[in-house]
Amino acid sequence: MSETPLTGRAQPDREPHRFAEWQRLGGYDALRGALKRHSPEALVAIVEASGLRGRGGAGFLTGTKWRLMRKAAEAAGEGPRYLCVNGDEMEPGSFKDRLLMEALPHQLIEGAMLAAYAVGATEVIILVRDAYRAAAVALTRAITEAESAGLLGRNILGSGFGLKMRLHASAGRYIVGEETALIAAIEGERPVPRHRPPYPAQSGLWGRPTTVNNVETLSAVPHIVQNGAEWFQKLSRTEEGGTKLYGISGRVNRPQLIEAPMGTPAGELIEMAGGIRDGRKLLAFQPGGGATAFLQEADLDVPMDFAHVKKAGSSLGTGAVIVLDDQSCPVAAIGRHARFYARESCGLCTPCRDGLPWVAKLLDALEAGHGTQQDIDLLHMHVELAGPSGRSFCDLMAGAMTPVKSGLERFGDIFAAHLKGHCPVGRS
């Protein structure tokens, strides 16, 4: 068994630990140690050395993000500075942050405290999606417990460092997970993305320096601080440090969350999830959620880290592996995603607001067997216009078009068969 620092202490029924129990398990040791031994600058250096990459999908180096925040905060001068925790996990196929918030709230809180200390934040706001009510309850209680224990508030443990922490409960809408939209949501604005630059570090929440970090990213921080950068590096099977929470879902026998060394190949993960359901064969998988390109049989041994999956032509995203077997129609699958992204477009920019419903409609027609070659041509046009170098305001549309592009490339023959009114792989 490999080490599972992030999830190893979770209780099988997901009941979150009470404060005293969590402390007995070593909880808040990293914070206590850091406040005594490390300067904020030293903490940034430790996380930098660990190679921790943001687990929200983009894979940006956490230490670098923190350093940029410190620099921007210095320039901004006195006043509040914020750390926002992105608990708006809504990428299709992703369910990793749910466990971390529901069952291990104190781990996240300690990680957020360490991050806040490192970047000089004065307040932490954890934004939680509405679907995760159990997580909101667990976090609310854990914050209160930490306050009562003197780990939040003024002059924490006599260190001179003070910090406030609270929850912001969301109410549906995927776009809230985009970092500038998340900031707008907390301010009470209609949560649509904002232009970058300025980046949140320069002008974030209420115009103040702000860092936005993902739940899994912050949950790893106490372990890095406690055990060191080298230990974290060694957890991984590749150059990118740590373990990773992979969510395996779709056509596998036992869909589940797996904490495994970073760089564990998808083939091994699928085996750990019981293999392809009913002994069928793999058609394709998305390695990191709805907005990632399909990979296939030949990619099963690609180490699942940011660099290797990118090299294979996709991206690690959230590590949410969605498995299609040889009876799963990819046209239907891509259509599901297209409808999701069309519905969740925030409506701010025209290409996304009007383009995605069009794409969804084209895919619906093709799935139903009454599409035409012109429909496929129009899909190609959208891919070209809205792809990664496209013309929409934020990354939502480019992400939405990624599976469409990849599907057209990999499953051209299946799309062609749909033109003749039948699906060669679908169940019905």
Next chain:
Amino acid sequence: MTLSPQTTQAIRNAADSHGGAKAAMLEALKLVQAAEGYVSDAHLAEAAAKLGVSTAEIDSLATFYSHIFRSPVGETVILLCDGLSCYLCGGDAVRDAVMQKLGIGFGETTPDGKFTLINVCCIGGCDVAPAALVGPDRKLVGPLSADDLTQLIGGGR
């Protein structure tokens, strides 16, 4: 009917804890909905007045967030996931079965006012797909089966 003193007080407290009236608008909407089931025009205006924001401003959030209901809903709201992982695990069959059993489509409420059925995007229950969120506490249920809808609508129907 005006909002209860408890809801009104909770809205005022939200303004303190959320860094101002504007930042508390969504929380206010959630408080109104928790107490009243949905957010009526009258209650929307009342919440806006308590916070000292305009009705239009708070409605710009109410109409944006998909879990804020501006029309009456049934006693139990079922948010059925239509994401890819649920689809791959048989979500369409569950959808068809519950629609047939309740005699309603998405966005509709049963004539007796017991259930409202809404399709929503991935709810992070891919490990228990097909999955749904049921009731005011958004309880996650799954894996669902078209043959047994007890987890969704109880045993009574």
